[in-house]
Amino acid sequence: MVANRESFVHEYDKNGKIVCKKTIGGVSTTFDTIMRATKGTWVAHGGGSADKETVDKYNRVMVPPGDPKYVLRRVWMTDEEVRGYYEGFSNETLWPLCHIAFVKPKFSERDWQIYKKINKRFAQAVLEEIENEKAVVWIQDYHFALLAKYIKEKRPDVLVAQFWHIPWPTYEIFRVCPWGKEILKGILHNDLVGFHRYYQVDNFLGDIVRELESKVDREEYSVEYKEKKTKVGAFPISVDYERLVKEAENVTKRDITKFITYPYKILAIGVDRVDYTKGIPNRLLAIERFLEKNPNYREKFVYLGIGSPSRTNISTYRSLGEQIVEEIERINKKFSVGNWQPIIYINRPIEHDDLIYLYKNADLCLVTPLDDGMNLVCKEYVATNKGDGALVLSSFIGAAKELTEAFLVNPYDIKGMADSIKEAIETPKEERIARMTKMKELIKDRNIYRWTAKFLLELAKLKK
Template sequence: VAQSLRRRGFQNRIAYFNHIPFPGPDVFEALPWRAELLLGLMHYDVIGFQTSRDVRNFVASLRRFVPDTRISHLGKSLVVKTAGLSAAIGCYPVSIDFDEFASAGNSATVVTAGAIAQSVGEAKVVLGVDRLDYTKGILERLTAFRVFLQTYKEWQGRVTMLQIVIPSREEIPEYKRLKVDIETLVSEINGEYSTPGWTPIRYFHRSIPRDELLGFYRAAHVALVTPLRDGMNLVAKEFCAAHADNRGVLVLSEFAGAAEELATGALLVNPNDTEAVASSLYYALTMDEAEQEQRMKLMRFTVRTYDVFHWAHSFTQEASMLAPEKPEAILRVAGD
């Protein structure tokens, strides 16, 4: 896009934000047009990524596939020059409106949280919230929960998992099969472990309004956020913001971009290691309130300080500082 605009004489600043993970050079080299893609991105004035790992991967790919790439430091950002092009490269983790999720909510929030609490009784609540996508690790998470029930038999009847799957791209055959696989696995686990007074997994396949979702967050004792790969994952940040009481535990995939910011408070796991996820879930469910409060305060401070407004300001400020003689900036965001 930037290259096409430049050819048409467009002189304004153009910023590009890569919302999804950028692969390492060993993966990126599989693309037959790898150099062309990298040079196309270099027509932007500012290129933003979610994590420092993404920045390292992008720079490593430039060094390997674009000759004579030169890199220097400009504050917290890098300046990359190659083939007569120059761009500032930086890490700008996207975030949420903290106050929106930290607020008391409305009647829907209260009713939802109350209904969940009443329906589960004394049982602890484990929550998963995901868009239907194979990268979210939903099957692996459900398998880990099954391993948890097998390993820690004393928790059977004492914990309920709420799994929300938001419909997405269901006209695509692979996503249809994924939905069937998820529902089949939920049915298998419930069939294996349910008792007349307890169902291990409650499955929701629908979009959830924000105020109702806030009720789910408030009712949950543990959030299982375990994508196989994710640019950021805002569910992790929303869960933290929603817990104004500084209670609750976040079990977070080390492959989510949010892990870089929330590592001080979250229990980080490899979502492919179902036994380790089950073990971390046990630790989360048995964690005392003092440790919960300590961990949650650290994460809420981070999410509050580096909210979506900080992200927007820092990214656009970088574009403004780079070329002040250009009157305006255009932002393009890649990914979903």
């Protein structure tokens, strides 16, 4: 498997000792579970301060520490390469291009060249790992649009698949990318390409029809380009439901006075990377509107926002972080009474057990991205909640197609979100339990293992 982020990182602590930490969130958490079961090789960027000190001469290390299950193969980059490949082309070009958040993509020839260079470097690492053996290579996400091409040029016999975790844009948006055709050609070297939803598949196929001379079959969802056939499908990702349920059962008591120091009756939470696609400023405005229209909830309602800093070397993200803090200060100043304030913001990741405890006991979880491929926070909340919570969910994300018992909102509609917060709070407990029960049953059935099996079984059908 290939992913930009490694599952375990080695760092020097303040005393100069090497410590190994499990990376949190996104692809890394999801696929660590899968890799432990399959005992394969994970190829990723080695970005930890002590990563080079812990690998063998082949840049490999066995993980997890103490109970090794699979190989982690690290790929190295200079700071300049990280800026061009990761911060630049991946997150200032492809990320805004693929998300409808009205942030203009940056098109830099220099970043594009570095992106290609790093994709080639990862391809070389993959080829070294598989040597002359038969292999299946599973590529994760938008950091590697050209990786399948570079692998197939050397090993056309290897089965290669890619899952694109973020949305795919319509042609009216995609056509502005100067390297759009090269990106599509690169992805079409895969034997199988997966997205979360069929509207994302339709966007991808539509862009191919408009950009490349190819044969697109919309009935079987396949593309034939230059005598190479690629299958395309929708595979909605999920979470490890049983593991999350056990974690919630085991977390019986946590001291959350370190977060909230005053009494409250209604706890709403939000858990996000600090990213402009997550709709955090609009969510704050909705909370403000809710308290304006419903003064009876003042001194009773509290929103605890957990915002993990992200991509802080990019100016857009730094500005967003500053905007969020300013909005929270303004709203708190407007409504605060004595020690009570409506919004508490934790601008860092928190301990895992604390997060599970908050999920379990929160009355509401607000998940309101402007756009998102799937979003797993909402599924984690449903899996771990004690059963009578309410999920306020953006209708513009992949998960909304499954979690229809949530209180669905338009994240641009401030008044509508405020009204939905009130509705979620005031919905009778019996109805909230019924809604949550249906969502729990769905996630239990459509879990991460079913997702993995469905994708790999589809890939197995293509094996020659």
